[in-house]
Amino acid sequence: MLKFWKKKPAETKPGQADDAVAAIAPGHAASTPNEAAAPAPAESAPAGEAVLAPPEKIAAEATPARRSWRERLAGSAFSRGLGSLFVRHPRLDDELLDELETTLISADVGVEASTGLVEGLRKRMHKREFADADALLAALRADLIAMLRPVEAPLEVAGHKPFVVLVVGINGAGKTTTIGKLARRWRDQKNAVMLAAGDTFRAAAVEQLKTWGERNQVPVISQGQDADAASVIFDALQAARSRGIDVLIADTAGRLHTQGGLMDELGKIARVLKKLDADAPHEVLMVIDGTTGQNAISQVRQFRQIVGVTGLVVTKLDGTAKGGVVFALAREFGLPIRYVGLGESATDLRVFEAEAFVDGLLPGSLAGEGAGRD
Numbered sequence: 001m002l003k004f005w006k007k008k009p010a011e012t013k014p015g016q017a018d019d020a021v022a023a024i025a026p027g028h029a030a031s032t033p034n035e036a037a038a039p040a041p042a043e044s045a046p047a048g049e050a051v052l053a054p055p056e057k058i059a060a061e062a063t064p065a066r067r068s069w070r071e072r073l074a075g076s077a078f079s080r081g082l083g084s085l086f087v088r089h090p091r092l093d094d095e096l097l098d099e100l101e102t103t104l105i106s107a108d109v110g111v112e113a114s115t116g117l118v119e120g121l122r123k124r125m126h127k128r129e130f131a132d133a134d135a136l137l138a139a140l141r142a143d144l145i146a147m148l149r150p151v152e153a154p155l156e157v158a159g160h161k162p163f164v165v166l167v168v169g170i171n172g173a174g175k176t177t178t179i180g181k182l183a184r185r186w187r188d189q190k191n192a193v194m195l196a197a198g199d200t201f202r203a204a205a206v207e208q209l210k211t212w213g214e215r216n217q218v219p220v221i222s223q224g225q226d227a228d229a230a231s232v233i234f235d236a237l238q239a240a241r242s243r244g245i246d247v248l249i250a251d252t253a254g255r256l257h258t259q260g261g262l263m264d265e266l267g268k269i270a271r272v273l274k275k276l277d278a279d280a281p282h283e284v285l286m287v288i289d290g291t292t293g294q295n296a297i298s299q300v301r302q303f304r305q306i307v308g309v310t311g312l313v314v315t316k317l318d319g320t321a322k323g324g325v326v327f328a329l330a331r332e333f334g335l336p337i338r339y340v341g342l343g344e345s346a347t348d349l350r351v352f353e354a355e356a357f358v359d360g361l362l363p364g365s366l367a368g369e370g371a372g373r374d
């Protein structure tokens with residue numbers, strides 16, 4: 001019988017952030033998981049106005065219930081696949097490793113990476129390094145963490161003022177939602193944040209950004225639908241400079257089917273920003289939908305050709321995402337994975353941590369703490 005399976009997965013431990021938060025703000029602990037659906041606060045600022053909420057209000061809003069990485073990742077094909085594999089096949093043999101390889105591939109880890117991992121484990125098994133399946137899983141955990149360590153590089157926004165973040169990615173990837181979450185995060189860290197509504201292709205996109213701005217009391221610079229995106233973002237950087245803003249986050253359109261148009265637009269945005277600040281944008285953050293599987297790889301490849309991507313955010317890893325795409329991205333590009341989206345609400349964006357992520361995907365007791373620092 002496998003030790004790891006008999007033990008009950010420890011979701012959270014006393015003293016972890018989730019418990020602490022629940023203790024401080026019991027009202028918030030029961031709040032709806034989908035904060036995106038909540039109405040915007042009435043005292044929201046008109047677009048373009050810099051208004052900072054009183055500190056006590058920010059503190060109160062900053063304490064909704066936080067769920068552990070494992071709670072969020074448990075539904076992924078990766079987690080479910082591994083869990084059931086070791087139940088179906090508890091014996092340590094080549095067949096187990098063959099099935100492990102299939103599980104990793106079908107969880108979007110990618111063929112090369114999966115084969116590489118499994119062949120490494122197979123050699124060690126044949127050398128009798130593993131006493132049982134637990135030992136094999138421990139080795140797999142270590143290998144998975146080692147794959148992700150090089151891309152664990154949090155984004156620091158302190159080096160420039162304003163620090164300009166250009167957010168790119170295809171439609172529906174989660175750009176605007178991620179911007180809303182980042183606005184909340186950086187505002188909570190006492191930065192003055194401003195948003196630029198650079199996705200001028202759809203009126204709804206501008207409105208969506210404004211709603212996030214109102215909800216987080218951060219100003220949004222916009223010129224409405226069909227405005228020139230570069231001009232909106234240029235104006236926003238000028239406004240950000242004159243108002244002493246710390247972080248400017250710019251939304252963009254993501255029409256990949258007209259790659260030429262997108263290339264022109266993103267190229268123009270980067271050029272006009274450089275007129276004001278030769279180093280801007282300081283981060284080109286590409287947002288990727290974690291449910292798109294191996295297609296994520298070709299998306300990153302295309303956007304890298306269009307604009308110099310400096311960091312990634314992988315969204316929608318809650319629910320049924322396969323999760324393995326994070327490993328495939330790490331192996332293929334080595335680009336920093338700055339954040340992962342584990343849900344739709346403002347606090348569901350986590351700084352990417354290799355160990356917390358891997359532990360969230362693995363069967364309970366095998367993993368370490370599992371909750372992560374963030």
Ligand SMILES: Nc1nc2c(ncn2[C@@H]2O[C@H](COP(=O)(O)OP(=O)(O)O)[C@@H](O)[C@H]2O)c(=O)[nH]1
Pocket residue numbers: 036169170171172173174175176177178254287315316317318319340341342343344348
């Ligand atoms: N479950 C889940 N949904 C997300 C996440 N991030 C974004 N979404 C949803 O994905 C959809 C598209 O997001 P949006 O920000 O409009 O994408 P954009 O077109 O790239 O700006 C929306 O319904 C979001 O609520 C996430 O981390 N988890």
Ligand SMILES: [Mg+2]
Pocket residue numbers: 175176177199205251
């Ligand atoms: Mg959008």
